[in-house]
Amino acid sequence: MKKVIVIALVFFIATAFITQQQPAGLKAAMARGKKVYDATCLACHQPDGSGVPNMNPPLIKTKWVLGDKKQLTKIVLKGMQGGEIEIDGDKFHNPMPPQESTLTDQEIADVLTFVRNSFGNKASMVTVAEVKAMRAKLK
Amino acid sequence: MKKMVILVLLVWMAAVSFGNDTTKVAKASTDDAPITLPQGFKSVVVTSGLGKARHLVVAASGDIFVKLEKLKDGKGIIRLHDANGDGKADNISGFGNYVGTGITIKNGFLYASSDKEVYRYAINEKEGKVDTATVQKIITGLVSKNQHETKSLALDNEGNIYVNIGAPSNCCQVQDRVKGSPGQDPCPILETAGGIWQFKADKTNQSYAEGARYATGLRNVVGLDWNTEVNELYVMQHGRDMLFQFYPDLFSQKEGAENPAEEMFRLKKGSDCGWPYCYYDNDKQQKLLNPEYGGDRKKVDRCADKEKSIVQFPGHLAPNAMLFYTGKQFPEKYKNGAFIAFHGSWNRAPEPQAGFFVVFVPFKNGMPAGKWEIFADGFSGLQTAGSTGKVKYRPCGLAQGPDGSLYISDDNNGTIWKVSYGK
Numbered sequence: 001m002k003k004v005i006v007i008a009l010v011f012f013i014a015t016a017f018i019t020q021q022q023p024a025g026l027k028a029a030m031a032r033g034k035k036v037y038d039a040t041c042l043a044c045h046q047p048d049g050s051g052v053p054n055m056n057p058p059l060i061k062t063k064w065v066l067g068d069k070k071q072l073t074k075i076v077l078k079g080m081q082g083g084e085i086e087i088d089g090d091k092f093h094n095p096m097p098p099q100e101s102t103l104t105d106q107e108i109a110d111v112l113t114f115v116r117n118s119f120g121n122k123a124s125m126v127t128v129a130e131v132k133a134m135r136a137k138l139k
Numbered sequence: 140m141k142k143m144v145i146l147v148l149l150v151w152m153a154a155v156s157f158g159n160d161t162t163k164v165a166k167a168s169t170d171d172a173p174i175t176l177p178q179g180f181k182s183v184v185v186t187s188g189l190g191k192a193r194h195l196v197v198a199a200s201g202d203i204f205v206k207l208e209k210l211k212d213g214k215g216i217i218r219l220h221d222a223n224g225d226g227k228a229d230n231i232s233g234f235g236n237y238v239g240t241g242i243t244i245k246n247g248f249l250y251a252s253s254d255k256e257v258y259r260y261a262i263n264e265k266e267g268k269v270d271t272a273t274v275q276k277i278i279t280g281l282v283s284k285n286q287h288e289t290k291s292l293a294l295d296n297e298g299n300i301y302v303n304i305g306a307p308s309n310c311c312q313v314q315d316r317v318k319g320s321p322g323q324d325p326c327p328i329l330e331t332a333g334g335i336w337q338f339k340a341d342k343t344n345q346s347y348a349e350g351a352r353y354a355t356g357l358r359n360v361v362g363l364d365w366n367t368e369v370n371e372l373y374v375m376q377h378g379r380d381m382l383f384q385f386y387p388d389l390f391s392q393k394e395g396a397e398n399p400a401e402e403m404f405r406l407k408k409g410s411d412c413g414w415p416y417c418y419y420d421n422d423k424q425q426k427l428l429n430p431e432y433g434g435d436r437k438k439v440d441r442c443a444d445k446e447k448s449i450v451q452f453p454g455h456l457a458p459n460a461m462l463f464y465t466g467k468q469f470p471e472k473y474k475n476g477a478f479i480a481f482h483g484s485w486n487r488a489p490e491p492q493a494g495f496f497v498v499f500v501p502f503k504n505g506m507p508a509g510k511w512e513i514f515a516d517g518f519s520g521l522q523t524a525g526s527t528g529k530v531k532y533r534p535c536g537l538a539q540g541p542d543g544s545l546y547i548s549d550d551n552n553g554t555i556w557k558v559s560y561g562k
Contacts, residue, residue, distance in 0.1 A: 038489070039384075040384075042488060042489060043380075043381060043384045043486060043488060044485070046485070046488055046526045046527065046528065047488055047489050047526070048526050050526045050527075050528035050529060051528055052485040052527045052528060053527070053528055053533075053551065054191075054208070055485065056485070058528060081284075081285065082284075082285035082286055083285040089209070090209070093285040093286060093288065094285070094286060095285065095286060095315055095316060097314065097315065097316040097317045097318075098314070098317065101317070101319075102317065102318055102319070
């Protein structure tokens with residue numbers, strides 16, 4: 001019994017330690033990013049990031065969100081026609097509107113950091129410099 | 140320290156017991172797929188697990204044909220045969236290697252659509268058997284650009300077939316769904332989409348040149364039916380999205396969820412229902428100019444002479460099927476009235492989603508004769524508001540059986556219900 005308690009304790013402390021070890025600025029970026037998400041993304045991708053079947057893809061644990069940050073940033077800046085995203089054989093048909101004229105580099109960095117660290121996701125932050133570089137590259 | 144240990148163990152125990160509980164509930168409701176119905180009606184699950192079961196039709200033999208939007212074992216049309224009369228499918232077979240939504244039967248032919256074409260097959264209605272070798276492509280080359288791409292079908296009694304061609308757009312903005320982008324005026328989409336097209340039911344390889352635009356100004360129609368009592372076409376329009384998100388100065392969050400109306404139109408040849416210039420405002424109870432075209436929730440402008448809808452529903456409920464009931468099984472009040480299957484909303488967020496149900500509108504002489512009411516409910520499986528992606532079933536198709544039973548399809552899981560009255 002004592003062993004179980006010790007294991008439970010170690011697990012508890014380890015978990016607490018990990019969750020506290022956040023990169024600098026993550027908390028502030030998450031708070032700013034949530035505001036952008038609520039105003040611009042939530043209508044289609046839904047409050048819990050689960051999307052809409054056949055129409056708007058989910059943002060939960062997919063390679064599109066957790067994978068290549070450059071690709072993800074490009075999708076937000078330039079949008080998509082619809083039908084390009086396929087997850088487990090299901091296509092998502094609604095177009096993604098380009099946000100290059102409606103969101104700043106800071107807002108895109110914040111909202112992508114928020115999405116990559118919400119709904120059960122955990123991935124690195126997206127920086128303003130990364131968004132700026134992608135915007136310049138796409139010009 | 141001891142307190143912390145106890146806390147950890149408690150949390151762990153709670154998590155484990157909660158997990159067990161959820162599993163049990165889910166299993167029970169998967170087995171019987173219960174829906175709620177008015178008193179005296181009952182339902183049986185014909186089959187489940189077909190996947191994206193869109194529209195369906197029942198032959199005179201009682202055999203059911205379902206159009207799928209995702210192939211099942213390589214088949215896009217599924218035939219369900221009930222051998223022992225208990226309402227449940229005993230033999231399931233399929234044909235057609237294309238996906239789509241529309242399916243119907245008329246005068247010895249079964250018609251089915253992909254998102255670009257319409258095919259037909261000879262069917263022996265008494266035996267419920269389709270001769271797949273007789274397949275003909277009757278319509279081809281229709282606009283299909285991801286958004287509002289599905290094609291629903293209806294036929295009249297004079298050899299014409301009606302096909303909806305949804306607009307690949309929300310409100311014909313220069314940049315679709317980009318906040319602040321103006322509406323194109325005139326909207327070029329209307330030349331080849333955003334309306335109902337009429338073709339001959341028996342000619343092959345027809346496209347825009349051979350067909351006629353029967354009605355225009357319809358953003359997207361999925362549910363439509365030919366009313367044989369008055370011989371006219373009735374359609375349900377999916378109204379536009381994003382009023383609150385794009386125009387927060389004009390629409391509160393709640394008003395954006397309730398607007399615009401999902402409208403029912405009784406069409407005549409040449410009807411113009413107003414999209415993308417006009418929308419129906421549920422609060423003002425009036426057809427008004429869309430903000431993309433200078434509207435301010437007061438201006439009527441060019442919307443004054445557009446076709447008026449005959450029933451209005453709350454916003455974003457997504458009417459995916461309509462059926463005029465001509466059977467003798469249901470009580471008298473249902474005769475010639477309209478059933479409408481609502482797929483359920485997504486553009487009401489962050490307000491609660493709604494509309495995963497089948498409603499009934501009483502009719503007299505081809506016009507509504509009373510308020511709409513919920514007929515079948517409980518499809519979402521949610522006790523409280525939840526996400527569209529987490530609902531259990533989404534009503535999508537309706538069909539009437541030879542004995543007057545009503546069939547409902549769901550395209551989330553592919554469940555088919557047979558609803559009957561009495562006994």
